[in-house]
Amino acid sequence: MNKALRKAVIAGNWKMNMTPSQATALINEMKPLVADAKCDVVLCVPFVDIAAAVEAAKGSNIKIGAENVHFKASGAFTGEISAEMLKEAGVEYVVVGHSERRQYFGETDQTVNLRSLAALNAGLKPIICVGETLEQRELGYTETLLKFQTKMALTNVTADQLKDVIIAYEPVWAIGTGVTATADQADEGNGYVRQAIAEAYGEEAAQAVTVQYGGSMNAKNAAELVSKVNVDGGLIGGASLKAQDFSVIVKAASAE
Numbered sequence: 001m002n003k004a005l006r007k008a009v010i011a012g013n014w015k016m017n018m019t020p021s022q023a024t025a026l027i028n029e030m031k032p033l034v035a036d037a038k039c040d041v042v043l044c045v046p047f048v049d050i051a052a053a054v055e056a057a058k059g060s061n062i063k064i065g066a067e068n069v070h071f072k073a074s075g076a077f078t079g080e081i082s083a084e085m086l087k088e089a090g091v092e093y094v095v096v097g098h099s100e101r102r103q104y105f106g107e108t109d110q111t112v113n114l115r116s117l118a119a120l121n122a123g124l125k126p127i128i129c130v131g132e133t134l135e136q137r138e139l140g141y142t143e144t145l146l147k148f149q150t151k152m153a154l155t156n157v158t159a160d161q162l163k164d165v166i167i168a169y170e171p172v173w174a175i176g177t178g179v180t181a182t183a184d185q186a187d188e189g190n191g192y193v194r195q196a197i198a199e200a201y202g203e204e205a206a207q208a209v210t211v212q213y214g215g216s217m218n219a220k221n222a223a224e225l226v227s228k229v230n231v232d233g234g235l236i237g238g239a240s241l242k243a244q245d246f247s248v249i250v251k252a253a254s255a256e
Ligand code: 13P
Pocket: 013, 098, 170, 174, 175, 176, 177, 178, 214, 215, 216, 217, 235, 236, 237, 238, 239
């Protein structure tokens, strides 16, 4: 295990929050607070906020991501957004397969894979989300499920493309609930993800992949979570909407 092989990434996922003018104000507030970060700092924002966010983040160390991407390059897919559109808009990262999309919008392991490939082929870095429900955990399926979701998401992703992949372990029961996984549970879940990558690409490649934890990570619990060997930063929902809280999380990851 060597944490030094990979960079921690703290990414905010704003979900369906913030108008463009609110996005500008929040990023302007965040910029000085995260300027000396030693980890990568990303904000994944609603599609309509991208232009304002890219403009506000210009010249800073904040990188902008989207919250989803369609898997086709173009065509009759009303309401969808392609990877090329995101790329041209200045987006560098994109969340793929968030559990809210799996739960409410019919996302499957197959479409997560297709979206990841579309992102990678366009030069975007996918933040691929995996995670078990409480029921799956209680039935003892956490390891099996995390490994399956990880391998499915990475089908046909080349070893070279793997370098641009981030995986976020987000236990569904910890998202937006205020119930955080313990640091040991996060480390264990992230470890299963890394084992799955090692099984598919070899140990050396797996050691280089950033694996985040997500689920009620906040200013209070971030330091303990990111201190774990398998936790390379976080994907932050609620706490990424508050400049001060988000910057404390960035500082925690910078100290690792
Ligand atoms: P919360 O941090 O609000 O629990 O959300 C986590 C998450 O889903 C990030 O993608």
